[in-house]
Amino acid sequence: xxxxxxxxxxxxxxxxxxxxxxxxxxxxxxxxxxxxxxxxxxxxxxxxxxxxxxxxxxxxxxxxxxxxxxxxxxxxxxxxxxxxxxxxxxxxxxxxxxxxxxxxxxxxxxxxxxxxxxxxxxxxxxxxxxxxxxxxxxxxxxxxxxxxxxxxxxxxxxxxxxxxxxxxxxxxxxxxxxxxxxxxxxxxxxxxxxxxxxxxxxxxxxxxxxxxxxxxxxxxxxxxxxxxxxxxxxxxxxxxxxxxxxxxxxxxxxxxxxxxxxxxxxxxxxxxxxxxxxxxxxxxxxxxxxxxxxxxxxxxxxxxxxxxxxxxxxxxxxxxxxxxxxxxxxxxxxxxxxxxxxxxxxxx
Numbered sequence: 001x002x003x004x005x006x007x008x009x010x011x012x013x014x015x016x017x018x019x020x021x022x023x024x025x026x027x028x029x030x031x032x033x034x035x036x037x038x039x040x041x042x043x044x045x046x047x048x049x050x051x052x053x054x055x056x057x058x059x060x061x062x063x064x065x066x067x068x069x070x071x072x073x074x075x076x077x078x079x080x081x082x083x084x085x086x087x088x089x090x091x092x093x094x095x096x097x098x099x100x101x102x103x104x105x106x107x108x109x110x111x112x113x114x115x116x117x118x119x120x121x122x123x124x125x126x127x128x129x130x131x132x133x134x135x136x137x138x139x140x141x142x143x144x145x146x147x148x149x150x151x152x153x154x155x156x157x158x159x160x161x162x163x164x165x166x167x168x169x170x171x172x173x174x175x176x177x178x179x180x181x182x183x184x185x186x187x188x189x190x191x192x193x194x195x196x197x198x199x200x201x202x203x204x205x206x207x208x209x210x211x212x213x214x215x216x217x218x219x220x221x222x223x224x225x226x227x228x229x230x231x232x233x234x235x236x237x238x239x240x241x242x243x244x245x246x247x248x249x250x251x252x253x254x255x256x257x258x259x260x261x262x263x264x265x266x267x268x269x270x271x272x273x274x275x276x277x278x279x280x281x282x283x284x285x286x287x288x289x290x291x292x293x294x295x296x297x298x299x300x301x302x303x304x305x306x307x308x309x310x311x312x313x314x315x316x317x318x319x320x321x322x323x324x325x326x327x328x329x330x331x332x333x334x335x336x337x338x339x340x341x342x343x344x345x346x347x348x
Contacts, residue, residue: 156176333347
């Protein structure tokens with residue numbers, strides 16, 4: 001039995017088939033509990049459930065096979081030890097088989113699974129779900145969500161996702177909307193985002209479409225990444241289950257070219273003065289004026305000329321291409337002439 005699968009079992013992250021495998025493993029190897037349950041776990045464990053007598057006999061027989069084969073002067077101590085082991089194993093096994101499983105909340109009391117409603121999308125098309133608070137969940141194929149029913153009656157709105165879903169969350173500043181997906185917990189007040197968290201995948205992805213969200217690991221103990229990430233629209237966080245590290249791809253909007261000069265300036269009759277000057281003028285103002293004086297379209301990217309200025313004395317006889325080339329040389333800009341207009345951009 002792989003240690004990772006057993007760890008998933010204790011974190012309540014197993015599928016039903018994986019849960020069955022782990023239970024069967026401990027059934028056939030009760031002595032293996034010692035590797036996974038420490039002294040503090042035993043001290044803190046409390047159960048009022050009674051164990052089936054047949055199960056007690058089976059567990060006792062498993063221990064007895066290795067305990068009573070040979071008697072020795074110290075056999076009475078082994079008998080006592082075996083009895084103690086049987087009691088401990090039986091107690092934990094009763095917890096596995098009888099007690100109600102729970103799902104941990106985010107700073108809340110654990111929620112028994114029996115109190116959770118579950119919706120599964122077993123089709124090959126998207127499934128649209130409307131929650132009680134007005135939030136919409138678009139569930140991808142072969143994905144499922146669980147949530148406390150009735151929904152949104154407590155201090156938080158908590159959903160557990162397995163697979164992929166788009167969330168359009170209704171705004172409620174008094175009750176955060178919290179999504180547990182694999183090893184990540186995403187907290188929002190009202191926004192739209194997509195989470196992809198399939199058990200068989202090696203990564204968990206969270207992408208924000210609008211608003212703002214916070215993404216953090218479910219459990220910061222023994223994790224390499226224990227920070228919180230704030231995502232802005234277009235950002236995508238990827239969590240690697242193997243390295244236990246997260247990376248964020250920040251969205252960089254594609255900047256559009258801006259046309260210099262006021263609208264309709266080419267329809268105006270403008271007399272260019274014999275001499276004119278720019279005195280530490282922002283480049284946006286310089287291009288606006290040049291476009292009007294020479295009746296030529298000038299395009300630029302705002303971020304390329306931000307915080308850039310120009311000073312100089314121009315004559316009526318100076319060509320626009322000469323002036324723009326001088327400005328470009330001083331400000332590390334590229335000037336490209338295309339038919340009847342100029343495009344100005346930052347040099348690489």
